[in-house]
Amino acid sequence: MRQFEFEAKEAFRKVGLSIPRGRTAQSSDEAEEIAKELACPVILKVQVLAGGRGKAGGIKRAKTPKEARVIAGKLLGMEIHGHRVKRLLVEECLDIAKEIYVGITVDREKRKPVAICSGMGGVDIEKVAEEHPEKIARLTINPLMGMREFEARRLAKAAGFNGRELLNLSRIIMQLWRVFSDNDAELTEINPLIVTTDGKFMAADARLNVDDSSLFRHKSLMERLEKGVAELTELELRAREVGMTYVELKGDIGIIGNGAGLVMATMDAVHYYGGKPANFLDVGGGATADRMTQALDIVLSHPDVKGVFINILGGITRCDEMANGIVSSQKNLRQEVPMAIRLIGTREKEGAEILRKANIPFLETMDAAARLIVEKTSGGKPT
Numbered sequence: 026m027r028q029f030e031f032e033a034k035e036a037f038r039k040v041g042l043s044i045p046r047g048r049t050a051q052s053s054d055e056a057e058e059i060a061k062e063l064a065c066p067v068i069l070k071v072q073v074l075a076g077g078r079g080k081a082g083g084i085k086r087a088k089t090p091k092e093a094r095v096i097a098g099k100l101l102g103m104e105i106h107g108h109r110v111k112r113l114l115v116e117e118c119l120d121i122a123k124e125i126y127v128g129i130t131v132d133r134e135k136r137k138p139v140a141i142c143s144g145m146g147g148v149d150i151e152k153v154a155e156e157h158p159e160k161i162a163r164l165t166i167n168p169l170m171g172m173r174e175f176e177a178r179r180l181a182k183a184a185g186f187n188g189r190e191l192l193n194l195s196r197i198i199m200q201l202w203r204v205f206s207d208n209d210a211e212l213t214e215i216n217p218l219i220v221t222t223d224g225k226f227m228a229a230d231a232r233l234n235v236d237d238s239s240l241f242r243h244k245s246l247m248e249r250l251e252k253g254v255a256e257l258t259e260l261e262l263r264a265r266e267v268g269m270t271y272v273e274l275k276g277d278i279g280i281i282g283n284g285a286g287l288v289m290a291t292m293d294a295v296h297y298y299g300g301k302p303a304n305f306l307d308v309g310g311g312a313t314a315d316r317m318t319q320a321l322d323i324v325l326s327h328p329d330v331k332g333v334f335i336n337i338l339g340g341i342t343r344c345d346e347m348a349n350g351i352v353s354s355q356k357n358l359r360q361e362v363p364m365a366i367r368l369i370g371t372r373e374k375e376g377a378e379i380l381r382k383a384n385i386p387f388l389e390t391m392d393a394a395a396r397l398i399v400e401k402t403s404g405g406k407p408t
Contacts, residue, residue, distance in 0.1 A: 026235045026246055027074045031114045033213070033231035040203040042215075043227050047116030056097035059115040060090035066118040069096050073108035081105045086118060107258075107275070119229060120222040125184075126150055127198060128214030128232075129166075129205040138166040138205065140177075140198060142184040146217035160185075172202040193226050194218075209239030260304075264323050269308055269316070271323060276301025278402055279324035279333040281317075283308050283342045291336040294395035300402065303330045311341040317350025325362060332363035332402040336391055339370025348376035352383045365398035367391055 028036070034044045046063055049072065050056040060067045071083035078084055083105050087093035093115065103110050124146035132139040143161045145153045154161055162183035166172050177195040186194050197218065205213045212234040219229045240247050264271030270285070278300045282288035285307050292302045304327060308320050317335075324333055337347045347368060366387040368376045380387050388394045 026237055026240060028233040028235065029072045029074065029112075030070065030231050031072060031112075033233035034228065036204050036208055036213075036233055037200075037215075037228050037231055040200045040207070042197065042200050042204075043225065044231070045116040045119060045227060045229065047114060050097060050113045050115050051101070051111065053094045053097040053101070056113060056115050057090045057094035060087060060093035063115075063117050067093055068116050068118055069093060069100060070114045070116070071100050071103070071105060071110045072112040072114055073105050073110060075106040075108050078105060083110070107273075119219050119227055121219050122222045122224075123220035124217035124229075125194070125220065126153070126214070126216045127194075127201055127218050128212065128216065129201055129210070130212040130214075132165065135165060137168055138172075140164045140166060140172065140180055140202070141214075142180050142194070142198065144185050146215075150214075150216065166202075171206065172199060174199060177202075189224075190220070197226055204233065208233060209236045209242065210234060211236050260323055260326055263326075264306065267316075267319055269306060269320060269323070271307075272305040273327065274302050274304050275329075276303045277329045277331045278398055279303050279306070279327065279330045280336075281306045281308060281320050281324060281333065282336040283310060283312055283338065283347075287336060287338055291334060291391065291395070294391055295334060295399060298395050298399040300395070300399035303327050308342075312347065312350075314346045314350035314353060317347050318354045321351070321354040330362070332365070332398050334394060334398045335364065335366045335368075336394065337368045337370070337376075339368065339373060339376075341371070343371050344368040344373040344376030345379060346372075346376075348379035351385065352379060355383065355385065363398065363401035365394040365401070367394040 031049050038044055048059055050059055056069060066086060066088050069085050069087060071078055085096045087096050097113055100113055101110055126143040126146040128141045129138055141161060141163055143153055145157060145160050162180055164176055164180040177198040178191060180198060181191045181194040201213060210233060214232045215228045217229050219227045221227060235243060235246060258273045261271050261273055278295055280288060280291050280302045282291050288305055288307050292305065295302050304324060306320055306324055308316050324330060337344055368387055377387060388397065
């Protein structure tokens with residue numbers, strides 16, 4: 026679960042990390058009032074759960090409170106990557122001498138946390154990794170021992186820092202580790218970590234993603250989800266309420282599968298043949314016919330969906346149950362929607378027979394199904 030920048034900065038503040046002065050505004054009047062309180066040039070940043078805010082015009086500088094009011098009026102209500110802006114973070118401008126990147130995430134291959142540090146902050150770390158890999162220092166963390174101070178100093182030194190800067194940076198790395206471990210995070214980062222002209226370190230930006238499986242330990246986050254204020258779409262909230270993982274995307278081919286890895290592979294196959302997925306939907310293991318019916322109802326409620334690709338690899342999930350759910354859903358559809366269905370695994374013969382009796386075509390391979398759904402939704406042969 027992604028946190029807004031202002032929420033991440035509150036988590037940073039609790040462990041002693043320095044953050045710029047400021048607070049959130051939900052109206053132009055509030056933005057002007059905050060700018061007056063800060064009595065200095067301010068930065069107004071839209072608070073949405075999406076990256077690339079700056080490139081999308083969601084971060085602006087204001088020299089005066091009146092200018093802050095005008096800019097806030099333009100930013101509030103705008104849409105960035107499909108998210109409507111309802112809140113701004115108004116903060117003091119900083120005199121920047123240096124920008125640093127510091128982050129901690131999970132290395133899925135090693136199954137351990139990894140801390141990352143670079144003297145090239147302020148840009149996408151992926152771009153730095155691609156163009157200047159030598160500028161990135163990494164440290165794999167023993168999850169049982171946690172990060173230790175000498176390891177933080179070693180990471181800072183490997184990133185090219187020395188003297189007082191090394192000591193300050195290693196302290197910040199340790200504080201960021203506390204944020205990561207205290208919040209059951211999948212990712213937390215500061216980009217950029219600013220060194221001001223007078224030598225102070227300040228978290229100019231903040232990111233914190235909490236592991237969904239740990240939300241039962243974080244009551245405030247659970248309450249936010251229940252109130253529907255996590256900036257999830259209506260369909261994402263519907264899916265969450267019935268225990269399914271659904272992420273809305275910008276394409277026109279609905280995707281349903283069982284297991285996150287299979288769903289991602291299905292999306293990749295659609296992309297390969299020139300299609301664009303409209304969503305990610307994982308029905309989970311051991312799904313029933315009713316669950317498949319619910320999944321189709323959610324996917325087909327997306328106004329842009331022209332067709333659906335259902336990809337089931339039966340283990341504890343039974344193919345006949347999925348077939349029954351598909352048949353039940355089709356009976357309730359007001360209009361025919363193109364589908365590409367692939368069922369393989371537990372009780373696949375029975376599932377195939379159910380679909381055959383209902384005159385619903387299915388395929389044996391993911392590749393063939395991906396080609397078919399792209400062809401059906403594009404009106405021609407896939408690229």
